[in-house]
Amino acid sequence: MSSNNQVSISVETMQEIIEELKGISSLCSTPHLKMKVLGLQKVLSSLLEARSKISPQDLIYEKMVEVKHLNPDLHLKLYMLYRNLTCSRISEVDAMASYENYLNMFPQDEMIY
Structure with a gap:
């Protein structure tokens, strides 16, 4: 849980x-x-x-820090998304769409490794 x-x-x-x-x-x-x-x-x-x-960049960063130890896979996806957004490789709209997809793809519960 x-x-x-x-x-x-x-x-x-x-x-x-x-x-x-x-x-x-x-x-x-x-x-x-x-x-x-x-x-x-x-x-x-x-x-x-x-x-x-809240800016999309801040929202992604906060979630990335929140799940760092709970869900490393989601953390990695959010980190890559954050880097792409800060380097202006993707738009904020695309970043938020990807953010929502990642949250739906990965469970919120802790992953056991």
């Missing part, structure tokens, strides 16, 4: 959740419940904004 307490949710899923919360908010009749729903909506929106402020 992994000691990592993080959950990975796609941006599209978070946007869907925000839209559903907006719908729930409009259906709520009690002010207290409406405030709770709006609070959840603000939390999710702030998470989306924080993610968009």
